[in-house]
Amino acid sequence: MNPLPQINMFTGGLAETNAYFLKLDNGWLAVDAPEGTAEAVEEYGLTISALVLTHGHWDHIWDAAPIARKFNCPVYYHQADEILCTQPQVMRAYGLPANIEPVATTKFLDQDDTLTLSPYNFKILHIPGHCPGSICLYEQQHGFIFGGDVLFAGGVGRWDLPGGSEEILISGIKQKLLPLPDNVIIYPGHGPETTIGNERKYNPYVR
Ligand SMILES: [Zn+2]
Numbered sequence: 426m427n428p429l430p431q432i433n434m435f436t437g438g439l440a441e442t443n444a445y446f447l448k449l450d451n452g453w454l455a456v457d458a459p460e461g462t463a464e465a466v467e468e469y470g471l472t473i474s475a476l477v478l479t480h481g482h483w484d485h486i487w488d489a490a491p492i493a494r495k496f497n498c499p500v501y502y503h504q505a506d507e508i509l510c511t512q513p514q515v516m517r518a519y520g521l522p523a524n525i526e527p528v529a530t531t532k533f534l535d536q537d538d539t540l541t542l543s544p545y546n547f548k549i550l551h552i553p554g555h556c557p558g559s560i561c562l563y564e565q566q567h568g569f570i571f572g573g574d575v576l577f578a579g580g581v582g583r584w585d586l587p588g589g590s591e592e593i594l595i596s597g598i599k600q601k602l603l604p605l606p607d608n609v610i611i612y613p614g615h616g617p618e619t620t621i622g623n624e625r626k627y628n629p630y631v632r
């Protein structure tokens with residue numbers, strides 16, 4: 426048996442966005458960085474050794490730059506969201522409520538890449554449609570996914586923002602997520618965790 430992953434969640438900002446902290450052999454992985462994440466990291470006393478951004482929307486990258494600077498850690502995201510991450514002001518017309526500091530990547534992640542953060546190996550699934558650079562991080566051996574805004578408990582990511590597409594989103598979920606085993610846990614960018622089995626059975630968008 427694999428030991429259960431030690432995962433802490435922080436929810437912050439106007440959009441109630443989830444950040445996740447996963448204990449690694451060496452420090453902690455942070456997945457996304459909504460408003461308040463830098464303070465939460467401080468409060469929890471975590472040393473962040475890697476930061477992954479599931480996509481470039483402002484509610485997920487808000488505190489990314491300060492965290493990357495403080496810990497001098499690698500930052501990973503998909504190339505299709507480079508503009509959102511390096512020029513966040515482009516989202517000003519779509520509800521961006523503040524000046525967000527740009528965050529550069531250390532390395533782009535793409536479909537079928539493996540991101541090894543010992544003891545975990547994440548397979549990268551690129552599932553656009555909510556955002557062009559949306560990625561899910563699938564840890565096959567331990568059976569969990571950091572999903573960002575792709576698939577939620579009973580819902581899917583909105584597709585009405587720039588670069589969004591309902592068709593591409595739904596087909597990506599059907600091709601890349603739903604074939605995974607029932608008991609794989611999804612930790613989404615908003616709302617509670619769920620499982621692949623639950624969503625395949627009950628999610629009205631992808632049934
Ligand atoms: Zn989003």
Ligand SMILES: [Zn+2]
Pocket residue numbers: 440442482484485574614615
């Ligand atoms: Zn979001």
